[in-house]
Amino acid sequence: MSSTEVDPVVSQQTAVEVAHEHEETDNRMFGFIIFLLSESVIFLSFFVGYIVYKTTTLDWLPAGVTGLELREPAINTVVLVSSSFVIYFAERYLHRENLWGFRAFWLLTMAMGSYFLYGQAVEWSSLEFGITDGLFGGTFYLLTGFHGLHVLTGVILQLIMLGRSFIPGNYDNGEFGVAATSLFWHFVDVIWIVLFLLIYIWQ
Amino acid sequence: MTNVLVDETSNNLNQPGEPESWRRFFTFSTDHKVIGIQYIVTAFFFFLVGGIFAMVIRGELITPEADLVDRTVYNAMFTLHGTVMLFLWTFPVLSGLANYLVPLMIGARDMAFPRLNAVAFWMVPVFGIVLMGSFLAPGGPSQAGWWAYPPVSLQNPSGALINGQFLWLLAVALSGVSSIMGAVNIVTTIVRMRAPGMTFFRMPIFVWAVMSAQIIQLFGLPALTAGAVMLLFDLTLGTAFFDPIKGGDPILFQHFFWFYSHPAVYVIILPIFGIFSELFPVYARKPLFGYKVVAISSLVIVALSAVVWVHHMFASGTPGWMRMLFMFSTMLISVPTGIKVFAWVATIWGGKIRLTSAMLFALGGLVMFVFAGITGIMLASAPMDIHVNNTYFVVGHFHYVIFGATVMGVYAALYHWFPKMTGRMYNEGLGQLHFVLTFIGANLNFFPMHPLGLEGMPRRVASYDPEFAFWNVIASIGAFLLGMSTLPFILNMVGSWVQGEKAPDNPWRAIGIEWLVSSPPTHENFEVLPIVVSDPYGYGKSDPLVSNADALEVAHEQH
């Protein structure tokens, strides 16, 4: 067969393979979404616990504690929520195959996520109560800790995706890794908004 | 010419026609059929472990005094009996059956995420070892019951950080992770990988049942995880969540616990319902009566299962209005369940019944399930439950479901699909002996628990007042018989697998995609994907199930 002719069998095989991989990516996204829905129930359960304790406990705040500071957490919130927009832009760049644009905004997302974690650590170290200080202390550190763990996971996933972006041909089979990491990040964000309202606003 | 549609990367095959090596069962295989069998065999091992704990329990209870083992040992026995039977036998064996059957039944080559599948399985022996390892922990294994209610579960007399309760929580947490992985996999597979022509209302009922069960896992397990994490923090860090001395609320733990653990029983029974729905049509040669209604009733059960959990807390810290509300919701769940029972009776009625081992177990399981359903309605009635809650009446009820219906349903499934899975026929005589011993043993063991509970014998007791001796002796004899009854089964399974008569593709002349390929199926299941053209359970008609039955078998391998 001459090199200029296209083997019809091969081109049909390629079409089937492409359809097969597209379906695989869709399967993975479907599975990931289901996983996130399930994961959100853990946070939902913690939120329910928080609400029950807050509304029924006699001594809610530990001795000497009058409430939580709002300023720093509010700044952290703005940073985290904004980072959702930043990661969205990063995805858009990738979709248009602008790898350096993607990496820049992706790195910015990671920086904002890391800032959030840093801010959380600073807040924790400045607090006058610990996890064993009553139900308030316990639920506060449980919720913010679990959420922080998810933020850390998100940043690590972003790091891995960043590294992978340097592998040639990485996106030949689709952008599932980036899409999933981004979705996870939005999820982490939404959880934080609820958490912020429950713990910081509703005092 | 190579066949691009078939993935031949991990066959273990050296020569054409060479059967796959038995060693694949000990590897990190990603073949759903291998994983399914790995789950089933591992689970059965732990069934025997849990059974040994039961023998110790019944040995203690054959006399009123606590004279066989120390009370702490007895308490560990009933704790681990429940924990092992649920997390290391029931859930894994049902995962195994689902894993093996679902892709075949929907005409797929494998699960959506084969490697995730393998990881989920291999976690089972890991957390099994963690749980068994708790015998070596300071203070021994958990002795707080499988519910792990605080404050008892927080007492930690040994004072050690890594104690039996800690390891128990770790094992259960790992079990939860494994289960969630499995649930994501199964739901994705069923929703997205059905063969062309297989609409939702052409899926076999077993697939409906498994899908429903896994949906429950997805929304229920995380609530247990949350409660378990908080309990773990209380245990190891000294937080206040459930510790009343520190202002915590032990009843909140009960809510977290039962919010999952009640739906969990539907995770267990729904696949069994699916098995019954598959087997009765085959062995009565009639379609499943009211297929669509039976399918939808599974979803109704999923919905209702989420709002009945407080019936485990009728005697606990719950206000009267809550007890009444949940009494009503609990009773309501009997309606979709009853629909299924009547459908099965209507399926076999007027059919041409063959009493194979599988059918015997399915029928026996059905009868025991109906009895359990009736005691279930009694328990749903709050004033009635206040008398029998935490007595042997409850133990009798749930053992009728979980042994009578579930274990017997699993045995039925294993006999029915044994030829498909192993390519061998089992010995029918041994199967029937197994049934007779099991049915008699189960009724002898668990029926006496009902009068005991009515008379006021509490559960989880190592010793009891002498007036309860009569029924306890009968129960213990039944238990020992049940223990013995596993012997013909093990003999049959092992002996037949090694040297049973070779099985044809479809020994039961059943209608289903899995019966259109060889026994056992080839590694990739199908040469080409089947194209489904008719509804399931077409007994009495001669419509073909798929339009390309002849093309399904992978040509170059003969078994």
Place this chain on the structure above:
Amino acid sequence: MKLRTGLILTAAAIVLAVISLWVGQQAYTWMPPQASAESILVDNLFSFLVTIGTFIFLGVFVAIAYAVLFQRAGKYDFSDGPHIEGNVTLEVVWTAIPFALVIWIAAYSFQIYDQMSILGPMEHVHMGMAEAAPMGSNEGDKPIEVLARQWTWEFRYPEQNINSTELHLPSNQRATLLLKSEDVIHGFFVPAFRVKQDVIPGEDIIFEFTPVREGKYRLRDSQYSGTYFAAMQTDVVVESPEAHRQWLAEAAAQPPMVAYNEAYADYTKASEKGSRAGWKTVPPAPPPLVNYSGSPLTQE
């Protein structure tokens, strides 16, 4: 449906109904003696449930048995049965009837619960009429305190300042108890009274019922509470009001003594032997000092 089928079904239903009613009557014999007003209500409910349950169970069982006995495939008959996919009427009937039954059972159960009016946690006011209180109750008296700890029951009569390890109650008077736990969750359970309430640490739970039959009845811990859980039992003595007053007076005159406690005795004996056969356990609380104990008292 054919007339013949209809007649056979009706006849079968009547036979099953008669059997079910008979079994429902037997159900009363499966229960402990009816020592409280609540027990009469609960036993009626139980009998009702058994009657309905027997009918359903026998109905399904007989249908299955009939099919298995008389509708088997011929040995060489490899053909299929009739292709019957369903029947809408039947589906509607066997959905509607169970639904109606559920409503009936739930309503009757609600009624019984209301009449029992045992109260429980979070309720300090009577919901409905305490119909299970025939003669006057001793409302106005302070409730009898029930103290549960690992692994003993202690009863404190605040009016007379008496402690006892045996619960004494006057017959035909509403008993009001205040349930308290000092450590883990226990369960206050008297099978003869058909009452049960978990005793929850950190909560004071008011609990009521009306004993109506004199005698001695077992009180058992029903909520698993640790190593010696099974040994945490005592007796409830229901006596005439005069006998009760006499008991109160006698007990008040008794100096406090250490009660016998099975858990503590077992634990001490095992510790003295030097080797305990099991794992480390929470040590039992020392037996209480009481004015009265049904079991042998020892000098302090």
